[in-house]
Amino acid sequence: MANVVSQYESKPPPFGHEMRKCFSFDPEYINMNHGSYGSLPSPVAEAIKPYYALAEANPDLFHRFTSIDLIRDVRKRIAKFIGAAHTEEVVFVPNASHGLNTILRSFIWEEGDIISSCNTTYNSISRTAEYISDIPPHPEVVQFTLLFPTSHSEIIQNWRAYVRSLNEMRDQSAQKLGRRPKIVAIIDSIISVPGALLPWKEMVKICKEEDVWSVVDGAHSIGQELDLNLAEANPDFWVTNCHKWMYAKRGCALLYVPKRNQHIIKASFPTSHAYKKGGGSNFVEQFEWNGTIDFVPYISASCALDFRAWLGGEHVINDYCHRIALEGGKRLAQILGTEIIDQDQDFQFTLSMVNVAVPFPPTMSSAFEIDMAFRRKLLIKRKIYPAFFYHNGKWWIRCSAQIWSQVEDFEVLGQAILEASKEILEEFGDGTEKKTMGIEDKVEKVN
């Protein structure tokens, strides 16, 4: 069996295009959208092969013993990494949506309860809130509005006012119902689209002050947000995808539930053989076995951390990505003649993702077909692709800067977008006159 550690004996390639050696991208493809699905480094793909071999060498030994022990060790390492007070507060789930659904479905919803989401909440999580509201007893979904351009201080101010207004709603319900309903707020640590870091810790604090549950969607956090310290930030619940910015194999995510809240999690999904009424007391055990899956992605989280340590560690990785995001974003905005969404003078919203406006007139349609057109023209035709989204009256591009990125990638992207958006304007019109939409696209919206 190969010595896993030996592949890290030589020095890593420098950041930039040479780092593509550590990934297995199509050489013609310029990957500017790591943020959606992550990317698996080749050394990590190699490092996990022994675990796949173990799984087939003796499936019973692996699934009854070895994988369980290994994953416990990985949880210990990751718990330290995110600053959890106890390993027992961290369990693995397949992806962030799964973790967030586990939390939201665990609450015992009652009439008068409020689920707070945001216009920028990730699409599947908004739908989850909607579904919960669709079934009895129909808790109400209330939405916080967050529009860029804005600033962290403005968001904090608005959030405080908003949460207070939720409490007023609750007080009114309480009078009618004779009991005090609960408010559960879904807060992004880093919004997906636009890719923007929020002052989530302050927002969590405000929730605490106002007796509101804080459910943090940290899908983009681990590996992108430095120096996580969950014991300090103290959210009620927190979820993140290790297969995004941390380089683990898909699907690998964390569900963090501080001990004080584990009684809320009634059951894992699917329910474990270890389930017992009241939950809480055997939280970890309930998440250790939920049916046969490929357990190697959970183990890969540790291999990913080895890779990142070899590159120089979290600060080295993120300082590079952040610098490229800012420089690249500015260059892109220059080429397109538009602006970066993050107008804050300190770029408080920007970590490794940067959002730049598409050069369309303000009348441009917001139709989904435009997104599909960009997909055809960029992803398929030109083999370069950032995420597209519509926000506050404009179309935007979200670029992910990664260790293989260079500013010139943004220049190539800029040219591609100039061409593509001109084509789209011709095909769809500028929105001022009624023009029939082009090709009917049955491809489902995924992000």
Next chain:
Amino acid sequence: MSSKKSIEPVALDQLLKKPHQFFQNRAPPRFGHEFLQYYSFNKGFLNLNNGSFGALPIVITDACNELTVWQEDNTDYYYRIGFIPPLIGVREQLARFVGASDVDEIVMTANTSTGMGLVLRNFLWKSGDIIIRFNTTYGTVYKTIQYIHDTNPDVEISQYELLFPTTREAILEGWQRHIHNVKRNAPQGSKIVAVVDSIVANPGASMPWKEMVRICKDAGVWAVVDGAHSVGQEPLDLAASGADFFVSSAHKWLNAKRGCAFIWFSKRSREIMLTTIPTSASYVSPGPDRPETNIISQFQYNGTIDYTPYLSVHYALQWREWIGGESAIHKYCNNLAREGGRRLAKIMDTQVMDPDGEFTLAMVNVVLPFPKDFSSSYDAAVASALTNKLLAQNMFAVTFYHRELWWTRVSAQIWNELSDFEILGNAFVSICGQIVIEHQNANIPPDSRAKSFHSYLEHPFRGAVACDPNDGLDCPRPVTATTVVPVGYHTHLASIRP
């Protein structure tokens, strides 16, 4: 702008030709030990437990590695466009394979526990509703039903006791009576949902599930079939079965990569399914915009997962065709299960649970050679010891407790031969003898139960499973923690020590 080759959506077969060539260039070996070279088991590992976790043939492992390469080549293309045609292709293949009448009666999911959870949690439970389960219902499903009752206290559980040995006739008579009684006592307007195993896990027993489903349907009872062990072990014709839902794991007997199962639903039952878990971005609230459920598009994408296990079905079906086809596989495994069970019983001087074979497909259950008074109550330490000692001898078969006896459930697979059963039989004779002696020497009170791992640290039964005496369950559960290091076992923990 440099001229790059643009990406065209391609069929999976065109993209990944290797397995095609593999299957074209050689003839398969005969069933039996000749097949071991096509699997990756440890040298000398005697695998008599395909039933729990399946086993992935090397050629399919290689194909899956290619699928991973494809996934990393252009991940955005894969997740936004690329995976969709091959996934629909797999669903079409499965639909034909299991006798669905339409591709949109089949959706993919991670495993049977998840599929059953998705179905049961989608029902809108109301006061007075009744869920029927069995004492033999698989642990995760058993507890899913418990969870539904705990969170909807006015939803009742009605448990049917299934005790072996028995006959198919007796089961059907008992089931008819049970359904009749439940129906008679059910409140007006309530719904009754029966969860029936097609093949029970412990014991490994093929049930007259189609007849049981018919009894349900005649009484207006929902029939949700836990078919975890079915696909690949028995021929399926689901549209004709009359069931409302059928969930099965392709990674058990169908040779798919782990993390692959499907849910089959009739068109009528599909309306029950409102949402996937997690809810998909494509979920639409019921209303005039969405007169029917859009569950099919929800299942296509509802959170980032690795689609490789689902796509591996494409290769699994080719593999099975190549090795001889369904009938040949079923015939070999069934004959071996019966013969092997008889041989095992002879060596251990015990008996086969199902001597007439009416419950036997590819799994057979045989009593373990413990003294009669030894088995009077369930002891988790004995369960743990059996598992540990088998692994220490580089072999495995499931062991379980049922009706005051310890049993083994043995899976007969295409790599097994009769001599495997002989080896297992002799191993059990020595293992059970050891356990009896160790048990005596440890002075464990006869009615004790292992409450936790720590309480047994001072005696040889390490790794005991926590067992709640009020549970009364015989369901299989993974043993947690062990210090056993069997022959051939090797660790690779260097990279993950914090």
